[in-house]
Amino acid sequence: MTQLDTFPGFGEHAPLDVSPGTLTFAAQAARGRTFRTALDAFAETAAAVGFCSHPIRLNGSSMTIDTTTGVVVSEYHGADAPMGQLYRPCGNRRADVCPACSRIYARDTFAMIRSGLLGGKTVPETVAQNPLVFATLTAPSFGHVHGTRPKNGHKAGGTCRPYDRTKTCPHGRSMSCMRVHTDTDPIVGSPLCWDCYDFTTAVVWQWHAPELWRRFTIALRRALASYLGLTDSQLRDVCSVQYAKVAEYQARGLVHFHALIRLDGPDGPGSPAPVDGTTLAGLIEQAARGVRLDVPPVDGADVPRVLAFGTQLDVRTVRTGLPGTAAHSDVEDARTSDTLVPEQVAGYLAKYATKSTNVDPASPRPHLARLTRECRRLADRAATACRPDGYEPEEDEDGCVCGTCIDSPYRLLAKWAHMLGFRGHFSTKSRRYSVTLGRLRAARARYARLKAQAERDGQPLDVTDLERRLLADDEETTLVVQGSWTYAGTGWSTNGEKELAEAAAARAREYAQWKAAQNRPGQPA
Structure with a gap:
């Protein structure tokens, strides 16, 4: 591959991919100004706003005050902005909602995960010597579903379910499927028999999935303490388990958890751990398979359940933490993969964190729409569990006649129906794994202020020890900002503006990919 000196997407010969009528928005929005002024x-x-698809529009003003003198250093009025209002990015993490903001979220997630792998951003570089395991915990099966199957070493191309065609379920439907599905096939993830599939338990499992993960972390620490012959309280003085986790939706609409789990010594990141990565992987698998969670029934007609993770667990050692080993382990073990590289794993997790439920409101996949309806149905059942047969509630009643249904854990399921019942965070980490996403966002805002101040002063930005200054706990400044802003709306004024912003965001992504390819080791100059 030959490197190019200039990005091929730059210049008059590479216009943005927009429809012919897109630029008419400028003429519509000009309001007496020239086309060029409106476009600028x-x-x-x-x-x-980073070419956000759905920016937040605000009206108001703010002022910057020096607290030592009380002098107003500067004032900003939204009406003086180029388009008459203050625009702020939406910050949505989902790539199908806002590609630009989701890319920033993915970059922050990558930086957060990478710093816990290799150090940097307040984490010592010696953390790269600690044992590290990549684990995937899945949901159990609630019935047979259609899916893509591997073939000849490829992830897809195989027959869906090449079983005996005469075998049927209790409802008389065939348990085989001889079709070859692709990822875009809407049938992927849907049940072979809709009557056999347990949608109710699937939603209940999804609702309690965050608690299952919490129970797993407790079980892992207890398994580690037992292996070392310690009590739970004594384990804190010997080592600590740190992790970064993301949730990803499977095609069937249920989440599974991808996690990087690191074992630190008694002095935190970088200090020697008492067990190696291979042993840690075994303890992780033991803990994941042993987690159980008793949950109450939805109502009197339902049954209590015991929830667990699925049997398909993937636990692989990324680093053993043994002296003389590199970034990934070369130990010959069933759980050890010499193809897992820490930075690649960080990239995987960052990508997973921006995925959505794939529920298209205009044309949802049938089984995902069914899960959405099931969430609302179970919420209604939980809210009216005490209502006797034939009871007709008043117009101002919510259906509960006992006053205790509000305590039901399923009452809020309808609020999370758009997430198919999953109420957890998509990207989480333990306290001491690495830098927080909030701290990275604060550093970005601090950098913008420093850059703006340097431009006002007509001086180049001082980059001396810049990362430490950006990530410092307390910013050394006497300036405070006081403002009064009101919400004016969401989104661009016209569809043309939105299309142009998304086209520019796509071109920015192409440039970032091109630049990464140019800097990739091994590329000829």
């Missing part, structure tokens, strides 16, 4: 105003605003 949009370009400046779109760049300021």
Whole structure:
């Protein structure tokens, strides 16, 4: 591959991929201004929000005050902005909602995970010597579903379910499927028999999945303490378990958890751990398979359940933490994969964190729409569990006649129906794994202020010890910002503005990929 000196997507020969009528928005929004003025105003605003698809529009003003003197250093009024309002990025993590903001979220997630792998951003680089395991915990089966199957070493191309065609379920439907599905096939993830599939338990499992993960972390620490012959309280003085986890939706609409689990010594990141990565992988698998969670029934007509993770667990050692081993382990063990590289795993997790439920409100996949309806149905059942047969509630009643249904854990399921019942965070970490996402966002805002101040002073930005200053706990400044802002709306004023912003965001992603390819080791100059 030959490197190029200039990005091929730059210049008049590479226009943005937009429809012919897109630029008419400028003429519509000009309001007495020239086309060029309106276009420049949009370009400046779109760049300021990172080409967000659904920016937040605000009206108001703010002022910067020096607390030592009480002097107003500067004032900002939304009406003076290029488009007459202050625009702020939406910050949505989902790539199908806002590609630009989800990319920033993925970059922050990558930085957060990578710093816990290799150090940096307040984490010592010696953390790269600690044992590290990559684990995937899945949901159990609630019935047979259609799916893509591997073939000849490829992830897809195989027959869906090549079993005996005469075998049927209790409802008389065939338990085989001889079709070859692709990822875009809407039938992927849907049940072979809709009557056999346990949608109710699937939603209940999804609702309690965050608690299952919490129970797993407790079980892992107890398994580690037992292996070392210690009590739970004594384990804290010997080692600590740190992790970064993301949740990803499977095609069937249920989440599974991908986690990087690191074992630190008594002095935190970088200190020697008492067991190696291979042993840690075995303890992780033991803990995951042993987790159980008793949950109450939805109502009187339902049954209590015992929830667990699925049998398909993937636990692989990334680093053994043994002296002389590199970034990934070369120990010959069933759980050890010499193809797992820490930075690649960080990239995988960052990508997973921006995936959505794939529930398209306009044309949802049938089984995902069914899960959404099941969430609302179970919420209604939980809210009216005490209602006797034939009871007709008043118009202002919510259906509960006992006053205790509000305590039901399933009452809020309808609120999370758009997430198919999953109420957890998609990207989480333990306290001492690495830097927080909030701290990274604060560092970005601090960098923007420093850059703006340097431009006002007509001086280049001082990059001396820049990362430490950006990530410092307390910013050394006497300036405070006081503002009064009101919400004016969400989104661009016209579809043309939105299309142009998304096209620019796509071109920015292409440039980032091109730049990464140029800097990739092994590429000829």
